[in-house]
Amino acid sequence: MRSVPGVENAHVRIGRFALVSRILGCETPIVVIEAPAGTGKSWLMEDLSRRLGLAVSCELHCPNGPVCLWDVPDCGQSGPLPTDLPSTCRLIIAKRPDTAIPGLARADVYGKVSRIPAESLLFSLDDLTTVYPRSKATDLLARTGGWACLLAAGSTRSEEVLVEFLQAEILAKVPTVRLVSLDVALNEPGQKLGRGALKSVPFMDGRSAASGPLPGPIAACRGALCTALNRTLALRAADPVNVRAMANARATYGQFPAAIALFQSIGVWQAALEAVRQSGGVFFIHRFGSDALHDMIAGFPPEIAHHAEPLVLARAIQAIKRGEMTLAYRILVDRFGPNARDTRKVMAARDTYSLSVRFFRMLMLAWEDIDIDESLIEDCYKLLAELPAGDDLRRGSFYNAMLELYIRSRRFAEAEHVAIRAAIHYDRVDVPILSFYIDLHRSIIQLMRGDTAGARQHSNRAGAQLAKIRFESPGDARLLQLLNACIAYETGVAEPLLRFLSGDVDALADGEIWPALLELALTYGSQALGEHFSAAAARNFLDRWRVTQNRAAQFGGLIDIREVVALQNGNRWQEAHDRANAMExxxxxxxxxxxxxxxxxxxxxxxxxxxxxxxxxxxxxxxxxxxxxxxxxxxxxxxxxxxxxxxxxxxxxxxxxxxxxxxxxxxxxxxxxxxxxxxxxxxxxxxxxxxxxxxxxxxxxxxxxxxxxxxxxxxxxxxxxxGPGRARRAIESGLTRQEHRILHALSEGGTNKAIARLMGVSEATVKFHLSNLYQKLGCATRRDAVEAARARRLLG
Structure with missing residues (x-):
C-alpha cells in the first residue's frame, strides 16, 4: 500500500497487491511495464521496491542482487540508453510506449519478455474498495476510470491543468495521423479505424473501430482530451507536412470537407481536386450538405472553380438545388460550350464529353422541359452500360432519374421497378438523403395510384431516412411535409395542407422541388384552396407558381389545366370553357x-x-x-x-x-x-x-x-x-361564406396578410370580416373565435 497524493484524502493508501504479485510471478527474465505518463508506473515501481527491499534506479546497472528495478525516464531527460541489456539479473522495466530500448525487441523475439500494458495499471473497483466504502469507490471509478492521474487530481482538479497535462504528456509524441484517428474515435462512433490506427494512444491502441463505449479513463476525461487534441492539431497545422498528413487521414475516414479544406489551406489544389472526386463529385452535396458544398467551392481560386470539371458540375448541382435552372445551364455552357444545353447532343458525343459530364446531363432530365420518348429512354440505358458494375452511387442515381421520368410518363410499374433498383444501390453506399428521395418518390407513386396506406408507409420510411442525415436540410424537410399534407388531405384531413399553404409554400417555391411532388402541390393545393376558400384563391395560388416556376416550364400546361378545373369546381363552366379553349x-x-x-x-x-x-x-x-x-x-x-x-x-x-x-x-x-x-x-x-x-x-x-x-x-x-359541408353549417349559424373561410384560416394560425393572400383580398377586407366574425361568435380574440367555432362544429 502507499499514499496517493490528492485522492480525496492525502493519507488514503490504495493497495496494489495483486498487480505486484502478478509482476513478480512472471517467469521471463525481463518484465516491461509499458504505459504513458500519469498511469502510476513510478508508484508501482515503489511498491515493488518495498516488496523486494530494493532501490529503484533511473539508470540501468546490474546490482549485486538478482533483480534490477529500472524506471526509464522520458527521452531527453537522461543520458543515452545502454546498447545491451544485462543477462546476469532479472529486469523489471517501467517505460513509456514511445521509448525504444536497444536489445528489447531481440529479447522479445526469443520469448524473454513479459509485458504489462497500461490497462493493467488502472485501479480496479476491488483496489479502491480496500480503502473506500463501495459506493464511494464506485463513484471514483466512474469519474476517473481508474486512471492514476485522475485519481491523484481528485474531485477539485482544474480542467485547464488536465488539458495541459494531456497535451504535453499524452499527445505530444503521438504521430499526426494517429491524432486524427483519435479524433475520429472520440467523435464518430462506428467509424472503422483499421489495425494500428491508434497505436501509442493510451488505452485505445487495441481498437480497430470507434464503436462501443470508450475505455473508462478516456470517457472520464473526454472533454479535456478533445480540447487538448484540438489544440495539438492546431499547433501542428503550422507545418505543411503535418497538414498533408491530416488531410490524407481525414480523406481516409471519409471526412472530405475537412480534408479538402486542409489541402486548400496550403494551396495543394490538385490534391484538393482529387479529394473532391473521391467524395463523389456532384454527390458531395448529398453526402455533406449545401453549406459544406458552398465552403468547398469557395475554397478554390475562381480560375480553378470555373474550369475544373468536378467543380463545374458541383456548381451546376448547387444551382439546381437552389431552383436556379437557368444558372445551371449558364455554368455548363460557359465551360463546355453551347451544345451543353441539349441533353441528346451531350449524351451522344462520347468523344467530346467525359462520362461524368454526359451522366450529369442525363440526371438533369428530371428538371427539364423535354419530351420523354422511347429513343431517349434507350439512350439513357446505353449510358448506364458505361457505368462500372460497382459504382453504386451513380447507378443508384441513374435509376433515381429514370424514376422521375417514369412517374412523369405515368409508367408506374416501371417506376416502381427502378425505385427498387435505386434503393438497393443507395443502401450499399449509405447516403441517407438519396435513400430519402427514393422513399419520397415511392410514396408519390402510391398516392398517384390511389393507395394512401402505401403512400403513408413510404413517407414514414422517408422520414426515417431524413432523420439519419447529419447536416441541416430544411428544403427536403419541407418536401416531406408537403407530401404528408397531401396524403392527409386525400384521406379527408385538410388542416396540414392548409397550414402548409399559408405558411411554407413560398419557401418551397423558392427552392428545389422534385417535379413529381410539384404536381401534387399544384393538384392538391388548388383543390384545397378552392374547396375551403374560393376559386379565386385557387387561381391566385396557381398564378404565384407561374411566376416562381418559370424555370420549370414543363408545368405551365398543368398550371393552366388546374386553373380550368378550379373554375369548373366553382361552377363557372362557361369561363372554364373559354380558358381551356384559349390554351395552346x-x-x-x-x-x-x-x-x-x-x-x-x-x-x-x-x-x-x-x-x-x-x-x-x-x-x-x-x-x-x-x-x-x-x-x-x-x-x-x-x-x-x-x-x-x-x-x-x-x-x-x-x-x-x-x-x-x-x-x-x-x-x-x-x-x-x-x-x-x-x-x-x-x-x-x-x-x-x-x-x-x-x-x-x-x-x-x-x-x-x-x-x-x-x-x-x-x-x-x-x-x-x-369543404362546402362545413361552410353550409357556418351559414346556418349566421356566418357568411367569407367569414367562414377566414375562420378556417384563423384555425390554421394564418396572419391577416397570409389570409388576404390566400383569399385574393386586401388586408383591410380581412379585418372587416374579422370584426363581424368576432361579433357573431361573441368573442374578442382569434383564439376565442377558433374555440367557439370548434364547439359549434364549424371547423370539424
Whole structure:
C-alpha cells in the first residue's frame, strides 16, 4: 500500500497487491511495464521496491542482487540508453510506449519478455474498495476510470491543468495521423479505424473501430482530451507536412470537407481536386450538405472553380438545388460550350464529353422541359452500360432519374421497378438523403395510384431516412411535409395542407422541388384552396407558381389545366370553357369529340389531363350527348391515368349513364367506384367531384344502393362534411361564406396578410370580416373565435 497524493484524502493508501504479485510471478527474465505518463508506473515501481527491499534506479546497472528495478525516464531527460541489456539479473522495466530500448525487441523475439500494458495499471473497483466504502469507490471509478492521474487530481482538479497535462504528456509524441484517428474515435462512433490506427494512444491502441463505449479513463476525461487534441492539431497545422498528413487521414475516414479544406489551406489544389472526386463529385452535396458544398467551392481560386470539371458540375448541382435552372445551364455552357444545353447532343458525343459530364446531363432530365420518348429512354440505358458494375452511387442515381421520368410518363410499374433498383444501390453506399428521395418518390407513386396506406408507409420510411442525415436540410424537410399534407388531405384531413399553404409554400417555391411532388402541390393545393376558400384563391395560388416556376416550364400546361378545373369546381363552366379553349394545345374540344377510342392511346401527361378537362365539361354541359359514355370508357382504358383521374372519370361515366337513363349501369358503376375509394380512403378524389356526386346521391334509390356498405356510407359522409359541408353549417349559424373561410384560416394560425393572400383580398377586407366574425361568435380574440367555432362544429 502507499499514499496517493490528492485522492480525496492525502493519507488514503490504495493497495496494489495483486498487480505486484502478478509482476513478480512472471517467469521471463525481463518484465516491461509499458504505459504513458500519469498511469502510476513510478508508484508501482515503489511498491515493488518495498516488496523486494530494493532501490529503484533511473539508470540501468546490474546490482549485486538478482533483480534490477529500472524506471526509464522520458527521452531527453537522461543520458543515452545502454546498447545491451544485462543477462546476469532479472529486469523489471517501467517505460513509456514511445521509448525504444536497444536489445528489447531481440529479447522479445526469443520469448524473454513479459509485458504489462497500461490497462493493467488502472485501479480496479476491488483496489479502491480496500480503502473506500463501495459506493464511494464506485463513484471514483466512474469519474476517473481508474486512471492514476485522475485519481491523484481528485474531485477539485482544474480542467485547464488536465488539458495541459494531456497535451504535453499524452499527445505530444503521438504521430499526426494517429491524432486524427483519435479524433475520429472520440467523435464518430462506428467509424472503422483499421489495425494500428491508434497505436501509442493510451488505452485505445487495441481498437480497430470507434464503436462501443470508450475505455473508462478516456470517457472520464473526454472533454479535456478533445480540447487538448484540438489544440495539438492546431499547433501542428503550422507545418505543411503535418497538414498533408491530416488531410490524407481525414480523406481516409471519409471526412472530405475537412480534408479538402486542409489541402486548400496550403494551396495543394490538385490534391484538393482529387479529394473532391473521391467524395463523389456532384454527390458531395448529398453526402455533406449545401453549406459544406458552398465552403468547398469557395475554397478554390475562381480560375480553378470555373474550369475544373468536378467543380463545374458541383456548381451546376448547387444551382439546381437552389431552383436556379437557368444558372445551371449558364455554368455548363460557359465551360463546355453551347451544345451543353441539349441533353441528346451531350449524351451522344462520347468523344467530346467525359462520362461524368454526359451522366450529369442525363440526371438533369428530371428538371427539364423535354419530351420523354422511347429513343431517349434507350439512350439513357446505353449510358448506364458505361457505368462500372460497382459504382453504386451513380447507378443508384441513374435509376433515381429514370424514376422521375417514369412517374412523369405515368409508367408506374416501371417506376416502381427502378425505385427498387435505386434503393438497393443507395443502401450499399449509405447516403441517407438519396435513400430519402427514393422513399419520397415511392410514396408519390402510391398516392398517384390511389393507395394512401402505401403512400403513408413510404413517407414514414422517408422520414426515417431524413432523420439519419447529419447536416441541416430544411428544403427536403419541407418536401416531406408537403407530401404528408397531401396524403392527409386525400384521406379527408385538410388542416396540414392548409397550414402548409399559408405558411411554407413560398419557401418551397423558392427552392428545389422534385417535379413529381410539384404536381401534387399544384393538384392538391388548388383543390384545397378552392374547396375551403374560393376559386379565386385557387387561381391566385396557381398564378404565384407561374411566376416562381418559370424555370420549370414543363408545368405551365398543368398550371393552366388546374386553373380550368378550379373554375369548373366553382361552377363557372362557361369561363372554364373559354380558358381551356384559349390554351395552346392540340387536345381541343373538337379533338376529344372526334377521337373516339383514340383517347385510350394518349400518353403525354398534359394531353391526358386536357382530355379529362373536356370530358368533364361535356359530362356537365352535355351529358346526353351520343357516344359520350363510350368516349369516357375509352379514356378509362388509358394506362397513363392516375388513380384519382380514373376515379373522377368513373364518376362522370356514372353521371352520364344516369342522365342517359341507363340507371342500372350507372348504379353499378358508382357503387364500384365508391367501394374502391372507400377501400383506399380516397376522400379528396371523391370530394373534387362533389358536383356530380351530389346530383346522383340525392336520389333515394341511388342512396340506398350506396348505403348498403358501411365503408361507402362513411366516406360519402366525409366528403359531405369537408369543404362546402362545413361552410353550409357556418351559414346556418349566421356566418357568411367569407367569414367562414377566414375562420378556417384563423384555425390554421394564418396572419391577416397570409389570409388576404390566400383569399385574393386586401388586408383591410380581412379585418372587416374579422370584426363581424368576432361579433357573431361573441368573442374578442382569434383564439376565442377558433374555440367557439370548434364547439359549434364549424371547423370539424
Amino acid at each position: 394545345t392540340h387536345v381541343t374540344l373538337e379533338f376529344v369529340t372526334r377521337s373516339g377510342n383514340g383517347l385510350a392511346h394518349l400518353s403525354d401527361r398534359d394531353d391526358v389531363a386536357m382530355a379529362l378537362v373536356w370530358l368533364r365539361h361535356l359530362a356537365q354541359t352535355s351529358p346526353t350527348r351520343a357516344g359520350l359514355a363510350d368516349q369516357i370508357s375509352a379514356l378509362l382504358d388509358n394506362a397513363h391515368l392516375t388513380g384519382r383521374q380514373r376515379q373522377a372519370a368513373e364518376i362522370w361515366l356514372a353521371f352520364v349513364l344516369r342522365r342517359q337513363r341507363r340507371t342500372q349501369e350507372s348504379e353499378s358503376q358508382l357503387r364500384r367506384t365508391a367501394e374502391q375509394a372507400a377501400s383506399q380512403n380516397a376522400v379528396a378524389s371523391l370530394s373534387e367531384e362533389r358536383i356530380f356526386l351530389a346530383d346522383m346521391t340525392r336520389l333515394k334509390r341511388q342512396s340506398e344502393v350506396l348505403g348498403r356498405s358501411d365503408a361507402v356510407r362513411r366516406i360519402l359522409r366525409q366528403v359531405k362534411e369537408t
